[in-house]
Amino acid sequence: MFRLSALDGERLPAFKAGAHLSVKTPSGQNRSYSLCSSPSENHFYELAIKKEDKGRGGSSSMVDGLKEGDLLEVIEGANYFELKQGQPRYIFVAGGIGITPILSMMHSLLHEDVENFVLHYCTREKESTPFFDLLSQEPFASHVHFHHDGGDPKRSFDFWPVFEKTSNAHIYCCGPQGLMDSVRDMTGHWPSEQVHFESFGVTPVDPSLNAEFSVKLQSSGKVIPVSAQQSILQALKQAGQQVPSSCESGTCGSCRVGLLEGEADHRDFVLMDDEFDKAIMICVSRAKSEQLVLDL
Numbered sequence: 001m002f003r004l005s006a007l008d009g010e011r012l013p014a015f016k017a018g019a020h021l022s023v024k025t026p027s028g029q030n031r032s033y034s035l036c037s038s039p040s041e042n043h044f045y046e047l048a049i050k051k052e053d054k055g056r057g058g059s060s061s062m063v064d065g066l067k068e069g070d071l072l073e074v075i076e077g078a079n080y081f082e083l084k085q086g087q088p089r090y091i092f093v094a095g096g097i098g099i100t101p102i103l104s105m106m107h108s109l110l111h112e113d114v115e116n117f118v119l120h121y122c123t124r125e126k127e128s129t130p131f132f133d134l135l136s137q138e139p140f141a142s143h144v145h146f147h148h149d150g151g152d153p154k155r156s157f158d159f160w161p162v163f164e165k166t167s168n169a170h171i172y173c174c175g176p177q178g179l180m181d182s183v184r185d186m187t188g189h190w191p192s193e194q195v196h197f198e199s200f201g202v203t204p205v206d207p208s209l210n211a212e213f214s215v216k217l218q219s220s221g222k223v224i225p226v227s228a229q230q231s232i233l234q235a236l237k238q239a240g241q242q243v244p245s246s247c248e249s250g251t252c253g254s255c256r257v258g259l260l261e262g263e264a265d266h267r268d269f270v271l272m273d274d275e276f277d278k279a280i281m282i283c284v285s286r287a288k289s290e291q292l293v294l295d296l
């Protein structure tokens, strides 16, 4: 758990629940982490980071390489998992450390005296559940259902009774791929604008399944080839084009680019279905057509 405050102790920029922060880790990598603190608290931000020993090194660097008082370089991230205020009801689903943006959302609702929400929180066991003590007490406890499967997929919570009947609730889900896929499958009959996903882990696609294609930059007309082994982002950078990016795993929203022509192969966890023909996350998504024309 990291609590960040401004160097001068002044107020930090406001954020909305669901937002993330892009951080330069001590090892020099850019990583995005959801803010888990209350948006009403403007003198500090909080991040909860699970050290992934088998990850790409960002979380280990944060956990092992930072000590109290260190200076951390951060960039305010975009928010593609923003809590829509004023909805009749909310159903939150979190898995493991995916609780972080959801915690911020619950803080935000409680701050506004909104009580019409429920959280289904899936973890392996009580002892390894982030924020278990906090969530077991009021004002959270009466909204929270813990589901522990002991690491056995056969004991996973069955969400079908929760999602079988559609309603006017908004669903927010953040967790590992299996949980997200399961909730996605069970909410296919819900209006897509009521179902929102964030993720913090993307299953890599075998590069041998990728095809070559090219991207054309609208402003200059320049055509840049993208090989099967590289992402659009890598190809653009190699060609000297400056494009923002952070997580490079399709989850943070930093590398969003307007799509003007061509058919994209969307592999991110940011865009909604109704955005598929006008935007692309270039760190992971590719092309189904031979060329994409980008708004760059």
Ligand code: FES
Pocket: 244, 245, 246, 247, 248, 249, 250, 251, 252, 253, 254, 255, 256, 268, 270, 281, 282, 283, 284
């Ligand atoms: S860099 Fe984060 S979604 Fe592409």
